[in-house]
Amino acid sequence: MLDSPATVATRIAAAGVTHFRGSMPQLLVDNVGRAFAERRVFAGIRRDLSVGDRLLVRGSNGSGKSTLLKILAGLLAASEGRVVYRIDGAERTPHEARHAIGYLAPDLVLYDELTLIENLDCFARLRRLPTGGPNRLRLGRVGLADRADEPYGTLSTGLRQRVKLAFATQADPAVLLLDEPGSNLDASGHALVEAAVAEAAVRGIVVIATNDPDEFGLGNQVLELD
Amino acid sequence: MSWIDGVAAILVKDLRSEFRGRAAIGAVVLFAVVTLVAVSYSIGGFGITPDVQASLLWVVLFFAAMAGLSRAFVVETERGTDLALRLTAAPLQVYLGKLLFNLLLLFVLDTIVILLFQILLPLGEARWGLLVVALALGSLGLAAASTLIAAIVAQAGVRGALFTVLAFPVLVPVLVAGIGATRKSLALEDWSSALPEIQLLVSYAGIMLAVALVLFDHVWRE
Numbered sequence: 313m314l315d316s317p318a319t320v321a322t323r324i325a326a327a328g329v330t331h332f333r334g335s336m337p338q339l340l341v342d343n344v345g346r347a348f349a350e351r352r353v354f355a356g357i358r359r360d361l362s363v364g365d366r367l368l369v370r371g372s373n374g375s376g377k378s379t380l381l382k383i384l385a386g387l388l389a390a391s392e393g394r395v396v397y398r399i400d401g402a403e404r405t406p407h408e409a410r411h412a413i414g415y416l417a418p419d420l421v422l423y424d425e426l427t428l429i430e431n432l433d434c435f436a437r438l439r440r441l442p443t444g445g446p447n448r449l450r451l452g453r454v455g456l457a458d459r460a461d462e463p464y465g466t467l468s469t470g471l472r473q474r475v476k477l478a479f480a481t482q483a484d485p486a487v488l489l490l491d492e493p494g495s496n497l498d499a500s501g502h503a504l505v506e507a508a509v510a511e512a513a514v515r516g517i518v519v520i521a522t523n524d525p526d527e528f529g530l531g532n533q534v535l536e537l538d
Numbered sequence: 539m540s541w542i543d544g545v546a547a548i549l550v551k552d553l554r555s556e557f558r559g560r561a562a563i564g565a566v567v568l569f570a571v572v573t574l575v576a577v578s579y580s581i582g583g584f585g586i587t588p589d590v591q592a593s594l595l596w597v598v599l600f601f602a603a604m605a606g607l608s609r610a611f612v613v614e615t616e617r618g619t620d621l622a623l624r625l626t627a628a629p630l631q632v633y634l635g636k637l638l639f640n641l642l643l644l645f646v647l648d649t650i651v652i653l654l655f656q657i658l659l660p661l662g663e664a665r666w667g668l669l670v671v672a673l674a675l676g677s678l679g680l681a682a683a684s685t686l687i688a689a690i691v692a693q694a695g696v697r698g699a700l701f702t703v704l705a706f707p708v709l710v711p712v713l714v715a716g717i718g719a720t721r722k723s724l725a726l727e728d729w730s731s732a733l734p735e736i737q738l739l740v741s742y743a744g745i746m747l748a749v750a751l752v753l754f755d756h757v758w759r760e
Contacts, residue, residue, distance in 0.1 A: 387624055407759065415625050421618035423551065425558040437547035438626040
């Protein structure tokens with residue numbers, strides 16, 4: 313069920329654009345734009361997202377879907393405007409909120425020469441999470457328990473996408489950013505993505521960039537970038 | 539799980555990758571062996587002075603290091619794995635993890651080069667303590683500066699030659715002081731005579747570490 317534009321506009325107005333409400337995870341996208349050299353990709357994007365919001369970002373190739381998600385993840389700076397997270401009652405930049413953000417994208421690459429569990433354990437240590445057992449359980453949830461000790465580089469692209477989903481959801485993030493989450497996945501893989509989105513929306517915010525009609529049902533709000 | 543544990547995670551990850559791929563150590567050791575064999579062959583049976591020995595030792599160390607130290611960042615960028623690090627690690631954790639990896643690589647290189655020198659161009663008697671201190675401090679300075687420069691170069695399109703071109707002028711003080719201290723150790727001079735070089739190496743390493751700690755956040759995130 314999509315929220316109407318009027319509802320979204322009311323939320324932004326209520327937020328005053330510059331201040332958050334409540335203590336639950338919130339994401340404020342305040343007049344964000346991005347240009348590469350002379351070419352403006354998008355401009356003036358405003359959203360105020362809170363727990364349960366699942367924003368679907370749609371648009372043609374080159375409209376800036378992936379760029380917007382990179383800005384939300386703190387991987388790219390906005391040319392104009394700002395992105396602010398409220399996590400645990402404090403306002404944070406995307407970089408400061410990185411441990412509360414899960415990110416999955418086609419250009420996310422893990423280490424070929426490390427096993428699946430070594431990959432997840434490495435990032436668990438960086439995220440100050442427990443290593444070992446919990447990560448094996450997480451690999452089990454994406455159907456890869458029996459391949460935990462195999463090198464990541466030996467997996468097919470579909471199975472790699474599953475590991476990347478495990479990476480993105482490793483910290484049970486307050487904000488889950490998914491760029492083309494269903495690419496290369498089979499039917500059971502798509503079900504894993506749906507489950508991950510549903511679970512993440514219970515505790516936080518989900519933003520999904522996709523042009524796959526099968527994934528349009530994952531969102532409850534839409535942002536068209538064309 | 540502490541902040542330092544994140545630094546260790548990056549170091550362990552790099553050591554595992556190196557052990558399984560041998561990208562850096564292979565380039566470094568191969569360069570050292572080829573250079574030393576070529577030099578020893580051309581010098582033949584002629585005796586060489588401590589001045590020349592010290593210079594040769596540091597030339598081999600410097601260019602072998604140039605062949606390997608940039609790998610830590612360039613490989614991450616070329617393969618696209620830097621994205622996962624940007625998402626999960628603090629910039630300083632990345633710098634320190636890579637610095638420790640490069641430092642270990644240089645210590646291995648120092649050991650191999652000294653052993654090869656003893657076989658191909660025997661150093662004879664030396665103040666070994668002074669030599670070890672000069673190599674250790676020189677390696678720290680090399681690693682501190684090279685790790686930062688490698689991170690800058692990794693963001694650029696033209697990487698291969700750019701690293702050495704950028705690194706050489708920055709690393710000249712290490713070369714000058716390292717060669718000076720090494721020459722004095724090979725000439726059996728007193729520790730006190732090498733104090734200016736040791737002070738320069740300590741200062742250089744300290745300044746480079748401080749500069750890297752301040753600048754790396756901008757280099758990594760821009």
